[in-house]
Amino acid sequence: MLGLIPERSTVDKSSPPQSWxxxxxxxxxxxxxxxxxxxxxxxxxxxxxxxxxxxxxxxxxxxxxxxxxxxxxxxxxxxxxxxxxxxxxxxxxxxxxxxxxxxxxxxxGLMAMKGPGVTVTLSDSKRRPGPDEDAYFFIIHDADLQTLTNELFAAGAEAVSINDQRIITRSSIRCVGPSVLVNTVQLASPFVVKAIGPSKEIEGGLRMPNGFFDSMAMLIRSGGEVKITTGEEIVTPAFTGSMSFRLAQPVPENTKTGAVSATHS
Amino acid sequence: MFWVMAAMALGVWIGAYMPFALPPNMAKYISVSFLAGLDSVLGGTRAGIENRFNLSVFVSGFTTNLVLAGLMTYVGDLLGVEMYLAAVVTFGRRIFENLAIIRRDLIGVPPRSPSTLQG
The missing domain is CATH 3.90.20 (Hemagglutinin Ectodomain; Chain B)
Known part of the structure; x- marks a missing residue:
């Protein structure tokens, strides 16, 4: 093939560019x-x-x-x-x-506690959301657990745990991707919330009109589950996380009231 | 041909040092417009070698190719049909065709027929 090349092409590589x-x-x-x-x-x-x-x-x-x-x-x-x-x-x-x-x-909250109380079980919907349904109402959110624990303590619960994570003064409940973090431990549905306390009052508080149970209506309609069991002996485990104070310092008794008014005025 | 290739190399070099990056969802558009542009460049090169280059034809072809390819990709995205594949196939075929003819022009053996693809 190479031998058939008749002559060099008309384009010289080193020549200045032509108009085209x-x-x-x-x-x-x-x-x-x-x-x-x-x-x-x-x-x-x-x-x-x-x-x-x-x-x-x-x-x-x-x-x-x-x-x-x-x-x-x-x-x-x-x-x-x-x-x-x-x-x-x-x-x-x-x-x-x-x-x-x-x-x-x-x-x-560093001791495991037992006593009578209420167990609330929350489960995500097992159904897939249809084309005109909002996936938001098919799963349990961190806000739902926050509302529930708030309501439990307000109704007189003395010890509360979510999936064996004890809720204490420094507990946090937040959302990380598809799971919920309680005390920095990842939890997923079903959430078993246990509360030691007066069962009747607690159940009444949860079923109050426009209360927690009503707020979960969309979830229940979407196939999720909210189950309340009372009258059983419950055990809430001890808090296992860290509890050290790195920055906070105690205020002496006599200066307490003065300090409150002096801060960030 | 030499100048065209040198210009492309210069472009690659400039692009490598550009201070900004293109958004990832533009990838489809960029590849289609690259093929459309490459088709025009090779077509222009071929016309130049064959001494029948026309600036208006080149510029209009370059722009309409780019616009049409981009539009097709966009409409395809809207309809959920991968319409940009049509542009990819068409321009790909024409790039090979033009390249084959340029090669023959440079060597000096005229194509057997205008649409010859093989060497």
């Missing part, structure tokens, strides 16, 4: 810019997906570490109460102190 070459070259600069921008786009898109397994592994590691530390904390707390109990038995004057300590830990 200027507009064509301009158009081809534009195409070059386009293709290179597109290439950059594709590579950055690939990079972000490549990072995912790395991040997932990181999350798994951190979760394992968190679980390990949580177990350690529980073991340490158990040992602490053992020591306290021993001290109280020995009758060395620590008895009163140990009693106060137990009372404080109970107040803080």
């Amino acid at each position: 070459q200027v507009p064509v070259a301009m158009a081809s600069i534009l195409m070059g810019i386009l293709v290179s921008l597109q290439f950059r786009n594709q590579t950055t898109a690939n990079k972000s997906t490549n990072k995912q397994p790395e991040l997932i592994a990181m999350i798994k590691n951190l979760e394992e570490e968190r679980d390990r530390i949580t177990q350690e904390l529980q073991a340490t707390r158990a040992r602490l109460s053992e020591i306290e109990a021993k001290l109280a038995q020995e009758g060395t004057g620590y008895g009163e102190l140990a009693k106060q300590m137990a009372e404080a830990r109970m107040q803080a």
Whole structure:
């Protein structure tokens, strides 16, 4: 084939551009810019997906570490109460102190509690939303759990837990993607909310007109479930998270009232 | 041909150092307009080599190709039909066709027939 080439073409590579070459070259600069921008786009898109397994592994590691530390904390707390109990038995004057300590830990939610109360079970709808239905009403949201716990405490509940996560003064309930975080632990439907307290009052509070039960009407209509059981003995576990104060400091008794009016005026 | 290729390389270089990136949902439009533009560039090159280049024909062809390809992609998106594939197939075929003819023009062997695709 190469031997058949009769002569060099009329276009000399080193000659100055001919009149037709200027507009064509301009158009081809534009195409070059386009293709290179597109290439950059594709590579950055690939990079972000490549990072995912790395991040997932990181999350798994951190979760394992968190679980390990949580177990350690529980073991340490158990040992602490053992020591306290021993001290109280020995009758060395620590008895009163140990009693106060137990009372404080109970107040803080660091003790598992049992007693009569109410169990509320909330489940997402098992049905898929149809074309003219809003998916929002098919699942339990963080706000629903917030309303429920609020209502439970307002009706006199003394200890509340969501899927074995005890609600204490520093608990948070928030939404992270498809799951709900309670005390920074990921929970998913069904949510079993247990409340130790006066069952009748609590159930009445939940079923109050325009109250919690009514607010879940859309969910129930969409196939979700809200079940209230009363009259059973309930156990709410102890709070297992961290409870240290890093920035907050106690205010001396006598300056309390003055401090309140002086802040951020 | 040399100048056209040098210009494309220059464009790639400029694009690599552009301070902004294109939104990812524009990817379909960019690839279609790239094919449309490349078709015009190769068509213009071929016309230039064959000494029948006309600026008005080139500019109008370049713009209408781009606009039509973009419009087709957009309408396809609206209707849920991948209509940009039609542009991809058409321009792809014409790019190969033009490239084959340019190659023959440069070598000096005239095409056997205007629509010859193979060498």
